Amino acid sequence: MTKSLNRESLALVAPKLAELTQNVLFNDIWQRDTLSPRERSLITLAALTALGRVQQLPWHVQFAQQNGLTREEMVEAFTHLAFYAGWPAAVSALECLEEERR
DSSP: OOOOOOHHHHHHHOHHHHHHIIIIIITTGGGOSSSOHHHHHHHHHHHHHHHTOGGGHHHHHHHHHHTTOOHHHHHHHHHHHTTTTOHHHHHHHHHHHHHHHO
């Protein structure tokens, strides 16, 4: 798997997208109080898994941990998603979770 862009490398490649990501996504959407950051992380992990966006998962796994999700909860979420998003999607997500342990 190729390494995904981080905040700094995204800013070098696409400055406007980096600005929008920070200002709109993280400084606005993620800060709304109707859903907690923990809930938003769980939703994001589920969406990325279902869509097969595994390059984005490692960063969001770490972010989910910062937002209070445990490894066990993420394993359970990915297991649950196997029945809704498909077995390959769930296994790919679990592989990203295992990469974080190395």
